[in-house]
Amino acid sequence: MxxxxxxxxxxxxxxxxxxxxxxxxxxxxxxxxxxxxxxxxxxxxxxxxxxxxxxxxxxxxxxxxxxxxxxxxxxxxxxxxxxxxxxxxxxxxxxxxxxxxxxxxxxxxxxxxxxxxxxxxxxxxxxxxxxxxxxxxxxxxxxxxxxxxxxxxxxxxxxxxxxRPSPEVARAWSILVASGGRERIGRIAAEVGWSHKHLTRRFTTQVGLAPKAAARVIRFGRAVNQLGRGAPSLARLAAESGYADQAHLTRDFRSLAGVTPGDFLTRLRxxxxxxxxxxxx
Known part of the structure; x- marks a missing residue:
């Protein structure tokens, strides 16, 4: 977990x-x-x-x-x-x-x-x-x-x-974390044997965020980790973290961190x- x-x-x-x-x-x-x-x-x-x-x-x-x-x-x-x-x-x-x-x-x-x-x-x-x-x-x-x-x-x-949390929720969480937030929620629901709606309801109760929102924050967290380790460029960071492009990465950082990736790195250090x-x- x-x-x-x-x-x-x-x-x-x-x-x-x-x-x-x-x-x-x-x-x-x-x-x-x-x-x-x-x-x-x-x-x-x-x-x-x-x-x-x-x-x-x-x-x-x-x-x-x-x-x-x-x-x-x-x-x-x-x-x-x-x-x-x-x-x-x-x-x-x-x-x-x-x-x-x-x-x-x-x-x-x-x-x-x-x-x-x-x-x-x-x-x-x-x-x-x-x-x-x-x-x-x-x-x-x-x-x-x-x-x-x-x-x-x-x-x-x-x-x-x-x-204990539901085994299905625990499994869904582990899949999301392992995929860096990239795995589709529909595929996760199918793997654990629940409908999309049922997974969303139970997951939100036990994790605190809906699966899609949790996936977004997990993806952001992976980008933060790579950024802290010295990603060679923001474009490459975006690609390796699962973002569509650098602009998508920057939008998420502004929404989830309140700053740009460059400002984030300065503050993180x-x-x-x-x-x-x-x-x-």
Whole structure:
């Protein structure tokens, strides 16, 4: 169920002054790897006022503020999105971030993911009373290592009791990811043995985006990955990522990232500097 979503790694600061940024990280426990899209991350930063530009993503991001800020709830979830978002207001000075695969989020959060599409939701509205003890334990832990261990413990417990996604939806998701979003939805429906309409309804509930929208975001994510690795030209990037031409690529980047491919690359490099990463401690 694990699927690459490179675009979800990028959140860029606009109109900001960044003074420091440290990102401790740690891989999830092996039993959690099917649910989590990337390493657990912590962040400690001091920045001025800014806006955040968040690209479209199939992933679901769970954030627990270790130190609070006046913007957004103390713990919240950002759902899957098929368009870019601009968020106003400073980040918390310290927070823990868990990026879940869509089917992992469907299981661990226990809600239809289409209810979270394009939203930033209070975790208390998603998990109910279970969210407070979890978030308080994370905040009370003295080290990032201990906070990450709490995430493994709590989410692992939820995973053990979770309702599994439909095998047909899981198969459809894996086909879309493996094809880079190129496979036709009708062919996927035929392979899993469902009608196009039935697949769309069940897939949207469990992944958060309709199959066609998810395919578009997956294709965008593949282009982001290639762009970050140094694609030789935008025309070749478009061809290798499944776009009709360079103009099609640029239109999708403007719609899904809010910037052109060239601007995206500049921001991506700034957001993923090696100096920003540190091991958990």
């Amino acid at each position: 694990r699927g690459a979503d490179p675009a979800a790694r990028a959140a860029w600061y606009l109109e900001s002054e960044r003074h420091s940024w440290r990102v401790p990280h740690r891989p999830p426990h092996p039993r959690m790897r099917h649910y989590v899209a990337r390493d657990y991350e912590g962040s400690t930063e001091q920045i001025g006022s800014h806006r955040l530009l968040l690209p479209a993503t199939t992933s679901v991001t769970l954030v627990v503020k270790v130190l609070d800020s006046p913007f957004r709830p103390p713990e919240f979830v950002r759902g899957p999105a098929d368009a870019f978002h601009l968020l106003d207001g400073v980040c918390a000075p310290a927070y823990l971030q868990i990026m879940l695969t869509p089917l992992g989020a469907y299981q661990l959060l226990g809600v239809p993911l289409d209810e979270l599409r394009g939203r930033v939701a209070d975790l208390r509205d998603v998990l109910g009373p279970d969210s407070a003890p979890f978030a308080d334990r994370v905040r009370d832990a003295p080290t990032w290592r201990q906070r990450f261990a709490i995430v493994d413990e709590v989410l692992g417990g939820r995973a053990a009791a979770a309702t 700034a957001a993923t500097r090696p100096a920003a990463a540190a091991s958990a401690r």
